[in-house]
Amino acid sequence: MKFRTESRLTSSSNVSLFCCAAPGHACSVYCGRHLGRALCIITGASRGFGRTVAKELSLRVKPGSAFVLVARSESELQTLRAELAESDAGRAGLEVRYVATDLGLTEGLEKVTKAVQEAASELIEHVLLVNNAGKSPSVVFTEMAEVNSYLSFNVSSVLCLTARILQAFPQRPGLRRTIVNISSLCALKPFPSWVLYCAGKAARDMIFKVLAEEQPDLRVLSYAPGPLDTDMQLEARSKSGDATLRKSFNEMFTRGQLVSCEESCNKLTKLLMEDSYTSGAHIDFYDI
Numbered sequence: 001m002k003f004r005t006e007s008r009l010t011s012s013s014n015v016s017l018f019c020c021a022a023p024g025h026a027c028s029v030y031c032g033r034h035l036g037r038a039l040c041i042i043t044g045a046s047r048g049f050g051r052t053v054a055k056e057l058s059l060r061v062k063p064g065s066a067f068v069l070v071a072r073s074e075s076e077l078q079t080l081r082a083e084l085a086e087s088d089a090g091r092a093g094l095e096v097r098y099v100a101t102d103l104g105l106t107e108g109l110e111k112v113t114k115a116v117q118e119a120a121s122e123l124i125e126h127v128l129l130v131n132n133a134g135k136s137p138s139v140v141f142t143e144m145a146e147v148n149s150y151l152s153f154n155v156s157s158v159l160c161l162t163a164r165i166l167q168a169f170p171q172r173p174g175l176r177r178t179i180v181n182i183s184s185l186c187a188l189k190p191f192p193s194w195v196l197y198c199a200g201k202a203a204r205d206m207i208f209k210v211l212a213e214e215q216p217d218l219r220v221l222s223y224a225p226g227p228l229d230t231d232m233q234l235e236a237r238s239k240s241g242d243a244t245l246r247k248s249f250n251e252m253f254t255r256g257q258l259v260s261c262e263e264s265c266n267k268l269t270k271l272l273m274e275d276s277y278t279s280g281a282h283i284d285f286y287d288i
């Protein structure tokens with residue numbers, strides 16, 4: 001398998017000068033560094049970690065950047081777009097679009113690709129795709145259609161969306177391209193009753209390792225965000241098939257050991273800003 005990269009966009013070079021982010025947002029944490037005039041595509045942006053990633057990245061891009069937010073829930077995406085529009089980044093010219101669609105369907109991928117191409121401009125210095133959308137593993141394993149549908153969304157759609165974005169934005173001088181895979185400890189460690197979740201995350205990590213090998217100019221990161229206090233965690237501690245797993249997640253919750261999306265996202269942002277990780281690496285929240 002090779003990720004195809006023919007161009008569908010004409011473009012000219014416009015190298016980033018790496019000055020500060022949006023007015024009112026001096027780069028106090030990562031002084032002098034930011035993500036450039038970026039086209040950011042964030043899947044699963046309606047809630048949980050993806051929503052936090054969208055808000056945090058909006059503080060780290062230059063005016064003239066564009067965001068494409070993807071999830072199924074239109075009202076949540078609308079609310080986030082309005083919030084970003086009213087923020088300093090929005091007032092400084094951040095363009096925010098959303099696509100309310102099911103990424104498990106080909107039609108969903110087509111809608112996202114179209115929106116991304118419409119949001120693109122020749123001034124974009126950095127294309128950043130955050131493959132964050134995911135589903136917890138409450139699946140009946142005896143039903144092939146359910147298994148296929150799970151893997152279609154959690155694995156196939158991530159591969160296809162990434163390939164489509166890379167095809168739309170081939171390598172050119174002055175264009176930085178970063179692909180983030182939101183991974184999990186489950187990509188490395190088996191968790192009883194989570195066969196599909198673990199298999200899906202392991203497959204995704206390997207997909208992005210292959211991509212990093214194939215295209216050395218790309219920056220590819222698999223980031224495991226830690227046990228996040230989100231809807232997915234709630235489902236994990238109430239519906240996981242394995243009683244021991246449910247108990248351990250419940251204990252983490254009651255002891256206050258879950259990680260906030262903000263804390264985890266800060267570490268992801270730090271990795272992206274410093275840009276010194278090995279492309280294709282799997283980096284865990286607890287490694288940083």
Ligand SMILES: NC(=O)c1ccc[n+]([C@@H]2O[C@H](COP(=O)([O-])OP(=O)(O)OC[C@H]3O[C@@H](n4cnc5c(N)ncnc54)[C@H](OP(=O)(O)O)[C@@H]3O)[C@@H](O)[C@H]2O)c1
Nearest residue numbers: 044046047048049071072073102103133134227228230232
């Ligand atoms: N929570 C954790 O403890 C944890 C730990 C390690 C890794 N992760 C990973 O972190 C990522 C984010 O997880 P989270 O905890 O933030 O999950 P979450 O709160 O359940 O959010 C999942 C996001 O994915 C979107 N989504 C789900 N199905 C979709 C579909 N078919 N098409 C398009 N969008 C879809 C959801 O939006 P809609 O419902 O509006 O579509 C939502 O925005 C996932 O990849 C997850 O595997 C989470």
